[in-house]
Amino acid sequence: MIILDGKQTSKDIRQELAEAVTERKKNGKKIPHLAAVLIGNDGGSQTYVSAKVKACEAIGFESTLIRHDDSITEEELLKLVEKLNNDDKIDGFIVQLPLPNHIDEKKITLAIDPKKDVDGFHPENLGNMVLDLPGFLPATPAGIIELLKRYDIETSGKNCVVVGRSNIVGMPVSIMLGRNTKPGNCTVTLTHSRTQNLEEICKNADILIAAIGKPLFIKENMVKQGAVVIDVGTTRVTDNSRKKGFRLRGDVDFDNVAEKCSFITPVPGGVGPMTIASLMMNTLRAMELNGK
Amino acid sequence: MIILDGKQTSKDIRQELAEAVTERKKNGKKIPHLAAVLIGNDGGSQTYVSAKVKACEAIGFESTLIRHDDSITEEELLKLVEKLNNDDKIDGFIVQLPLPNHIDEKKITLAIDPKKDVDGFHPENLGNMVLDLPGFLPATPAGIIELLKRYDIETSGKNCVVVGRSNIVGMPVSIMLGRNTKPGNCTVTLTHSRTQNLEEICKNADILIAAIGKPLFIKENMVKQGAVVIDVGTTRVTDNSRKKGFRLRGDVDFDNVAEKCSFITPVPGGVGPMTIASLMMNTLRAMELNGK
Numbered sequence: 001m002i003i004l005d006g007k008q009t010s011k012d013i014r015q016e017l018a019e020a021v022t023e024r025k026k027n028g029k030k031i032p033h034l035a036a037v038l039i040g041n042d043g044g045s046q047t048y049v050s051a052k053v054k055a056c057e058a059i060g061f062e063s064t065l066i067r068h069d070d071s072i073t074e075e076e077l078l079k080l081v082e083k084l085n086n087d088d089k090i091d092g093f094i095v096q097l098p099l100p101n102h103i104d105e106k107k108i109t110l111a112i113d114p115k116k117d118v119d120g121f122h123p124e125n126l127g128n129m130v131l132d133l134p135g136f137l138p139a140t141p142a143g144i145i146e147l148l149k150r151y152d153i154e155t156s157g158k159n160c161v162v163v164g165r166s167n168i169v170g171m172p173v174s175i176m177l178g179r180n181t182k183p184g185n186c187t188v189t190l191t192h193s194r195t196q197n198l199e200e201i202c203k204n205a206d207i208l209i210a211a212i213g214k215p216l217f218i219k220e221n222m223v224k225q226g227a228v229v230i231d232v233g234t235t236r237v238t239d240n241s242r243k244k245g246f247r248l249r250g251d252v253d254f255d256n257v258a259e260k261c262s263f264i265t266p267v268p269g270g271v272g273p274m275t276i277a278s279l280m281m282n283t284l285r286a287m288e289l290n291g292k
Numbered sequence: 293m294i295i296l297d298g299k300q301t302s303k304d305i306r307q308e309l310a311e312a313v314t315e316r317k318k319n320g321k322k323i324p325h326l327a328a329v330l331i332g333n334d335g336g337s338q339t340y341v342s343a344k345v346k347a348c349e350a351i352g353f354e355s356t357l358i359r360h361d362d363s364i365t366e367e368e369l370l371k372l373v374e375k376l377n378n379d380d381k382i383d384g385f386i387v388q389l390p391l392p393n394h395i396d397e398k399k400i401t402l403a404i405d406p407k408k409d410v411d412g413f414h415p416e417n418l419g420n421m422v423l424d425l426p427g428f429l430p431a432t433p434a435g436i437i438e439l440l441k442r443y444d445i446e447t448s449g450k451n452c453v454v455v456g457r458s459n460i461v462g463m464p465v466s467i468m469l470g471r472n473t474k475p476g477n478c479t480v481t482l483t484h485s486r487t488q489n490l491e492e493i494c495k496n497a498d499i500l501i502a503a504i505g506k507p508l509f510i511k512e513n514m515v516k517q518g519a520v521v522i523d524v525g526t527t528r529v530t531d532n533s534r535k536k537g538f539r540l541r542g543d544v545d546f547d548n549v550a551e552k553c554s555f556i557t558p559v560p561g562g563v564g565p566m567t568i569a570s571l572m573m574n575t576l577r578a579m580e581l582n583g584k
Binding site: 165 | 415480482484493
């Protein structure tokens with residue numbers, strides 16, 4: 001059994017990106033600049049955004065963090081998005097979700113210029129993904145693909161089962177792995193809350209991707225001997241033995257599943273760090289796609 | 293076994309659309325106007341386009357057929373697309389594929405204003421489909437969904453296997469049936485040329501959709517007793533007993549498969565007529581979406 005070390009792989013990617021930045025500086029080219037918009041005081045969101053900003057700094061990207069409290073109106077946020085769309089210094093930006101209830105997340109997502117949408121959430125980018133056209137792949141699925149690629153895991157002709165059909169992970173990763181690409185060419189089954197015989201379906205997976213946000217949902221009896229298991233779940237569960245008062249739990253019962261796997265991602269240190277690496281890669285790409 | 297009669301269902305839809313046109317006329321509203329662009333002399337394309345134009349006329353839509361021979365340049369075609377994008381009289385238009393080799397089909401598809409893209413091929417519309425946002429669904433998959441809906445076939449929780457991952461049928465229908473919609477909520481497996489154990493996978497399908505363009509590919513041993521079988525294939529095979537010299541063959545070995553099915557589409561008269569009905573529905577919708 002081999003651990004898919006997202007932390008190390010993410011480090012490798014950041015190292016490569018740092019070198020690309022140095023090279024660009026040397027040639028007098030623009031340095032990638034990511035902006036992140038954070039609304040309100042959600043603990044998880046703060047952690048994610050600050051990790052993204054830190055990652056930018058560590059590799060020499062420029063970054064701008066824009067914070068607003070919950071009182072921002074939808075109209076004000078739309079204006080801010082418009083400003084970032086038109087700001088030539090900013091190559092890509094993200095608006096951290098979830099947003100407060102009085103703001104329509106879809107409206108905000110649609111307002112972001114697809115050319116700066118480094119989260120890859122805009123319909124135009126999802127459509128480009130379906131058609132395998134240039135654009136931005138959603139960061140978490142792209143991170144999963146990158147991990148499979150860097151560990152040289154064969155995907156062609158493999159049965160892949162994705163558990164969970166969210167717009168930002170399950171649905172796009174199921175599309176990406178079914179395309180005629182490398183990694184790709186899997187026979188993908190996308191499962192969800194209405195799926196019957198989930199256990200049986202999962203047990204047939206050569207590659208199993210769990211993205212439902214239910215801690216320890218995937219048990220030993222749902223995993224085939226020798227499977228590749230990718231755990232996207234990162235739920236905070238109370239743990240008073242920790243200083244923070246919680247620990248992160250994946251969707252996979254790692255302790256009992258791991259020994260059956262050929263490869264498995266840990267939580268934390270698996271898919272999580274890869275998401276940030278993808279975001280950085282998308283930001284560099286944004287600049288290149290926009291001819292800078 | 294019940295035949296899913298696409299011809300009759302398409303007639304019903306056209307009748308409904310004709311009534312909607314009459315109603316619009318009565319209220320002094322604009323009549324839907326579809327333009328079709330046909331390049332070259334491909335026999336199949338001519339047949340399809342003329343069927344679309346005829347369908348428009350029959351239900352009271354306005355229609356414009358624009359023909360050019362193969363000598364048209366890519367630039368000229370792009371200009372024509374631009375003209376149609378900006379023509380307020382035209383609510384929706386299609387550029388019939390395939391195009392001559394010297395023209396980049398992707399470029400043309402991307403040039404069509406998503407708001408007039410009644411074929412539903414533009415990435416923005418595919419992305420809207422993924423996210424279940426308003427837009428145009430690709431005509432053939434939308435026709436399949438409409439057929440399932442009108443025959444009141446339960447799809448929630450069913451295993452659906454799609455054979456073939458084309459951008460215009462297999463891939464989008466697999467996405468549409470996996471969404472949390474009605475029809476929808478299937479557990480969808482998308483199969484293709486790299487799939488292993490296809491027979492076994494198909495045999496597990498409650499709903500089997502064949503969209504590969506290989507005549508009679510789906511045999512009796514690949515179909516589960518009681519399955520719903522949707523045949524998207526329409527390949528012309530030589531048949532000298534026919535006046536035209538050919539007949540249309542589906543991807544399903546209908547004669548041997550039909551008796552195992554709960555529902556099955558014939559070829560011709562199944563999915564084909566539904567595609568045109570979808571196109572008409574999209575054209576009416578284009579007008580409504582654009583506030584006319």
